[in-house]
Amino acid sequence: MVQSLKAAGAAILAWALTGWWLEAPMALMAPWTAIVLVASTVYRSVRSGVQQFAIIVVGTVWASAALAVTGGSTLGAMAVTLPFLVLIGNYRRLGSQGIYGATTALFVITYGASTAGDVGHRLLETLIGAVVGVAVNAFVLPPVHLRSVWENLHALAHRSGELLASVAEGLRGEDGLSDAGEWHDRAWRLGGTVQALADARQWTSESYRFNPGRRMRRNGPALPPADVDVAWQRISGHLVALTRTLESAAGDEPRLVVPSSAYLARCAEVLGQAATVCRVDAEVLEESGRPPSASSASLRARRDAALEEALAAHEALTKEIQQEEGAAVATGGELAVETRQLLSELVNLADGHRR
Numbered sequence: 001m002v003q004s005l006k007a008a009g010a011a012i013l014a015w016a017l018t019g020w021w022l023e024a025p026m027a028l029m030a031p032w033t034a035i036v037l038v039a040s041t042v043y044r045s046v047r048s049g050v051q052q053f054a055i056i057v058v059g060t061v062w063a064s065a066a067l068a069v070t071g072g073s074t075l076g077a078m079a080v081t082l083p084f085l086v087l088i089g090n091y092r093r094l095g096s097q098g099i100y101g102a103t104t105a106l107f108v109i110t111y112g113a114s115t116a117g118d119v120g121h122r123l124l125e126t127l128i129g130a131v132v133g134v135a136v137n138a139f140v141l142p143p144v145h146l147r148s149v150w151e152n153l154h155a156l157a158h159r160s161g162e163l164l165a166s167v168a169e170g171l172r173g174e175d176g177l178s179d180a181g182e183w184h185d186r187a188w189r190l191g192g193t194v195q196a197l198a199d200a201r202q203w204t205s206e207s208y209r210f211n212p213g214r215r216m217r218r219n220g221p222a223l224p225p226a227d228v229d230v231a232w233q234r235i236s237g238h239l240v241a242l243t244r245t246l247e248s249a250a251g252d253e254p255r256l257v258v259p260s261s262a263y264l265a266r267c268a269e270v271l272g273q274a275a276t277v278c279r280v281d282a283e284v285l286e287e288s289g290r291p292p293s294a295s296s297a298s299l300r301a302r303r304d305a306a307l308e309e310a311l312a313a314h315e316a317l318t319k320e321i322q323q324e325e326g327a328a329v330a331t332g333g334e335l336a337v338e339t340r341q342l343l344s345e346l347v348n349l350a351d352g353h354r355r
Contacts, residue, residue: 002141007038010136014129022128024121026111029056029104030129037133045137049130051097059085059104060122067109077109148200149223154285156193156232161278163187163239164271167246171268177250177258184243190236197229228349235278235345242338249331257327259335266317270339273310277303277346307350310343 011031019027033052037045063081070076085105089098108122163186170179204223249256258264280303287299317339321332 003038003137006136006140007035007133009140010034010038010133013136014132017132018125018128024125025118026107026122026125029107029122029125030132033126033129034133034136037130038137045134048095048097049134051094052100053126053130055089055094055097055101056104056126057123058088059101060108060119060126062101063105063108064115064119066105067112072112074109074112078106081105081109149197149204150285152193152197152200153224153228153232154282156190156197156236157278157282157285159186159190159193160232160235160239161275161282163190163243164275164278167243168268168272168275171264171271176261176264176268177246180243180247180250184240184247187236187239187243190239194233194236197232201226201229231345231349235342238338238342238345242335242342245331245334245338256331256334259324259328259332263317263320263324263328263332266313266320267335267339269313270310270317270343273306273313274339274342274346276306277310280306281349303350307343307346310346314339314343 011034014030014034015027018024018030024030033056037049037052059081062085063077066077066080067073070080082102082105085102086099088094089100089102091098104122104126108118163183166179166186167183170176170183201223245256248254249258259267280299284299284303314336318336321329321336324332
């Protein structure tokens with residue numbers, strides 16, 4: 001809402017400067033430019049402003065030259081101008097700004113102004129709009145993105161914990177692998193949250209560039225190091241591998257041999273404690289930025305206890321592989337390896353919390 005109101009205000013201010021005060025002949029160029037330059041970050045406004053002004057200069061000069069060459073023919077000028085400018089506009093490095101060369105050319109051609117004074121007015125109006133748009137975005141509540149990183153980290157921890165709890169509960173049942181396909185699908189969907197976290201981290205970093213109000217707008221706790229993102233990305237990868245193994249051992253025609261129910265129950269014990277660790281991490285992430293309290297110490301104690309029990313259960317799990325027979329040993333080994341790597345990442349996160 002803030003960005004939308006800023007864009008509207010920038011357009012009105014640009015029109016007031018060019019249409020009302022300067023009485024420019026094509027004043028709409030200023031608000032048109034200003035409104036699109038109130039972007040989601042100040043850096044993006046500056047970068048887009050430079051790109052847009054450059055492409056508008058090309059469009060204006062090209063269209064004016066085309067009008068002069070064709071003797072003021074609108075159709076002829078369009079035929080000479082648009083194929084080239086639309087082609088240039090689709091150049092990947094120009095991004096969304098590329099199309100403004102062609103649209104600017106259309107404005108110039110339809111207005112039929114091609115003298116040096118007219119070209120100068122177009123460029124001045126565009127420059128005023130660009131300066132207004134960037135200035136409004138930079139100095140009026142400049143956007144800083146902090147919450148998205150915390151929200152995505154919390155979502156990863158919470159969803160990982162819920163998935164692990166579901167798998168642990170299922171493995172304890174009589175038909176322990178009946179929901180293995182659903183587990184694997186949920187694990188794959190964590191990849192979307194991982195990507196959203198990476199995008200949020202990039203937006204946060206970008207929002208501080210060229211931002212004069214970054215200290216004033218700082219409204220949240222300092223972000224955790226990027227290593228935390230990597231750890232949760234790896235955890236989601238281990239969940240995908242773990243649930244893929246379980247899915248391969250499920251169904252009427254399994255590709256892997258199912259381990260014994262005793263082995264699956266022991267695996268459920270490990271995953272149940274890992275689920276507790278992830279859920280506690282989700283609570284810690286939800287409380288980030290608040291003053292330390294007794295509940296924070298309690299959460300850390302709960303996490304440490306659950307992680308210790310998970311490691312002990314995993315040690316017992318590796319010993320029980322020897323009780324499996326035939327090809328079930330391979331399946332049990334895959335489960336043991338993936339759960340161990342999962343726990344290793346949770347241990348690394350615990351070390352990070354203590355630091």
